[in-house]
Amino acid sequence: MAEQRSLFTKSFIRFLGTGGSRFTVMSQLRASGGLWFQWKDLSFSIDPGPGSLVRMHQTHPPLDPAKLDGILLSHKHLDHSSDLNVLVEAMTGGGFHKRGLVIAPSDAINGREKILYSYLRSKIFKLHTWEDGKRFQLTLNGALDVEGVSLIHHGVECFGMVFREQGQHLWGLISDTRLEKHWIERFSGCPILVINMTLSHKRANLDHLSPEDVKYIIRELNPPLTIITHFGRGVLKDGPDKIAQKLSTKNNKVVAAEDGLVVNLSI
Ligand SMILES: [Zn+2]
Ligand SMILES: [Zn+2]
Numbered sequence: 001m002a003e004q005r006s007l008f009t010k011s012f013i014r015f016l017g018t019g020g021s022r023f024t025v026m027s028q029l030r031a032s033g034g035l036w037f038q039w040k041d042l043s044f045s046i047d048p049g050p051g052s053l054v055r056m057h058q059t060h061p062p063l064d065p066a067k068l069d070g071i072l073l074s075h076k077h078l079d080h081s082s083d084l085n086v087l088v089e090a091m092t093g094g095g096f097h098k099r100g101l102v103i104a105p106s107d108a109i110n111g112r113e114k115i116l117y118s119y120l121r122s123k124i125f126k127l128h129t130w131e132d133g134k135r136f137q138l139t140l141n142g143a144l145d146v147e148g149v150s151l152i153h154h155g156v157e158c159f160g161m162v163f164r165e166q167g168q169h170l171w172g173l174i175s176d177t178r179l180e181k182h183w184i185e186r187f188s189g190c191p192i193l194v195i196n197m198t199l200s201h202k203r204a205n206l207d208h209l210s211p212e213d214v215k216y217i218i219r220e221l222n223p224p225l226t227i228i229t230h231f232g233r234g235v236l237k238d239g240p241d242k243i244a245q246k247l248s249t250k251n252n253k254v255v256a257a258e259d260g261l262v263v264n265l266s267i
Pocket of ligand 2 (some may be wrong): 075153
């Protein structure tokens with residue numbers, strides 16, 4: 001019980017699932033479901049793909065979706081958003097309490113193909129759409145905020161996220177994207193980078209990152225810790241740990257995420 005309490009007062013990222021690409025997700029070679037980001041007593045779901053709700057309940061101790069304070073969506077592809085509506089329902093006490101925050105791309109909320117049910121919209125206390133470079137407060141006193149970074153991903157709006165605690169970089173998430181120099185520097189200063197590395201090899205026609213791209217990003221940004229995740233089948237075949245080892249340098253540790261991995265953010 002003491003362990004359970006201490007877990008929830010700490011700040012951490014939990015990888016509910018580490019599978020990316022439609023084939024890994026549909027076969028569940030790795031679980032899917034995105035991330036749980038705990039910051040002190042505040043809880044956020046990031047990119048709740050298939051299984052997110054179930055994975056929360058299967059975690060020991062369980063992560064309670066009814067306690068969520070916010071849901072952050074990088075983009076509307078299914079592997080990032082399928083559990084959005086059920087988590088909104090959980091966060092709002094079955095729709096009986098107007099509460100919580102949702103930040104999502106505009107095309108997910110207002111586009112032709114909306115992915116948030118209209119009957120749930122009014123239950124959310126604050127519903128925002130990302131704007132490149134705009135920072136959103138995640139706490140009432142401004143101690144934690146998130147900045148959206150516009151990425152490039154197969155014709156949908158897609159945003160990376162930079163979290164800052166008291167104005168200092170805490171961690172950054174580079175979601176699904178092709179490598180473009182202009183967004184890399186926006187993650188500069190993040191001591192921890194989470195990178196969706198879906199491809200085992202660079203493919204010009206796919207807007208996803210490969211080990212070659214991650215190597216480039218690390219060289220540019222020099223982050224002490226990089227965690228690769230969101231693996232496609234090719235990455236799983238080559239071995240995420242092997243790839244991480246090859247990408248690690250003396251000053252830049254690279255870790256391959258596993259389902260259930262917890263990364264502690266507390267000092
Ligand atoms: Zn994806
Ligand atoms: Zn995607």
